[in-house]
Amino acid sequence: NAGVMQNPRHLVRRRGQEARLRCSPMKGHSHVYWYRQLPEEGLKFMVYLQKENIIDESGMPKERFSAEFPKEGPSILRIQQVVRGDSAAYFCASSPQTGTNSGNTIYFGEGSWLTVV
Amino acid sequence: GDSVTQMEGPVTLSEEAFLTINCTYTATGYPSLFWYVQYPGEGLQLLLKATKADDKGSNKGFEATYRKETTSFHLEKGSVQVSDSAVYFCALTYSSASKIIFGSGTRLSIRP
Numbered sequence: 001n002a003g004v005m006q007n008p009r010h011l012v013r014r015r016g017q018e019a020r021l022r023c024s025p026m027k028g029h030s031h032v033y034w035y036r037q038l039p040e041e042g043l044k045f046m047v048y049l050q051k052e053n054i055i056d057e058s059g060m061p062k063e064r065f066s067a068e069f070p071k072e073g074p075s076i077l078r079i080q081q082v083v084r085g086d087s088a089a090y091f092c093a094s095s096p097q098t099g100t101n102s103g104n105t106i107y108f109g110e111g112s113w114l115t116v117v
Numbered sequence: 118g119d120s121v122t123q124m125e126g127p128v129t130l131s132e133e134a135f136l137t138i139n140c141t142y143t144a145t146g147y148p149s150l151f152w153y154v155q156y157p158g159e160g161l162q163l164l165l166k167a168t169k170a171d172d173k174g175s176n177k178g179f180e181a182t183y184r185k186e187t188t189s190f191h192l193e194k195g196s197v198q199v200s201d202s203a204v205y206f207c208a209l210t211y212s213s214a215s216k217i218i219f220g221s222g223t224r225l226s227i228r229p
Contacts, residue, residue: 006160033216042206043161045216056216091160106210106217108153110160 003027004109005074006092012115019079019086021112025094032075033106034067037089049075082116089113119144123207123220130197131228138192138223140181140207148209150174150183150190151217155204164192164205199227 003026013019025032030051035043045059049069060067064082069075079086092109124139142150149168153161165174170185179194190207207220 004160035219042219042221043217045218048216059216105163105166107163108161 004092004094004107006090006109006112008112009110010113010115012117013082014117015083016081019082019114019116021077021079021090021092021114022074023077023092023094023109024074025092026107029094029096029107031095032069033093033095034075034077035091035093037091037111039088043091046077079114082114084116087114087116119148119209119218121207121209121218121220123205123223126204126222126224127226128223129226129228132199133196134227136192136194136197136201136225138205138207138225140190140192140220142188142190142207142209144188144209146211148211150181151208151210152179152181152190152192153206153208153219155206155222157203161206197225197227199229201225202227 005024007022011019032049034046036046037043047060047067048056051069052071064080066078089111091111093106095106120143122141151166152164154164155161164179165176165181167174167183170183173180173182179192181190181192183190202225204222204224206222208217210217
């Protein structure tokens with residue numbers, strides 16, 4: 001967990017509002033991943049980004065969700081017009097390069113808990 | 118497609134009991150296998166990993182052996198403590214892949 005910073009840790013939004021979740025990867029890491037954990041469920045992959053590029057967004061809902069990782073600044077997961085079903089924990093992870101067989105490990109942040117009321 | 122199946126929880130044990138949490142996988146290639154642990158209100162921490170068949174990952178008294186013949190990666194600990202109470206996730210990924218595939222998690226509760 002060391003070094004991957006997520007904020008806010010807890011966010012409450014009313015239905016229809018926008019939620020923005022931020023993730024600063026570990027120093028030296030250029031790859032960021034977002035996962036969603038619904039209550040009492042496992043983690044589901046959402047999107048994988050490198051600086052200024054979306055590499056794999058196969059797990060992102062088609063509407064209302066977007067992600068970016070600009071050249072400067074944190075990665076942002078944006079959820080527009082939130083609904084109650086968006087209530088979940090959103091975890092960010094980072095790695096120095098793709099893959100873990102080489103010994104590089106993906107490190108997770110502590111998560112952002114979104115509650116939609 | 119690739120998937121991970123974990124023993125359903127919750128699992129409740131007494132302190133010092135022996136722990137096994139079963140994990141099997143389905144994979145088209147030769148993935149690396151992981152166990153992650155999530156303590157209440159926290160993110161995921163890597164507990165152990167194995168990158169090829171017959172490798173044994175170990176950490177904090179936990180062990181898991183990559184069994185290609187049974188496509189399994191069961192987590193074991195000889196004597197659990199109250200502080201081991203958490204949710205445990207089995208997972209796989211490939212060296213060239215961009216995502217980790219997680220099992221649904223197993224909640225472990227240890228009674229004093």
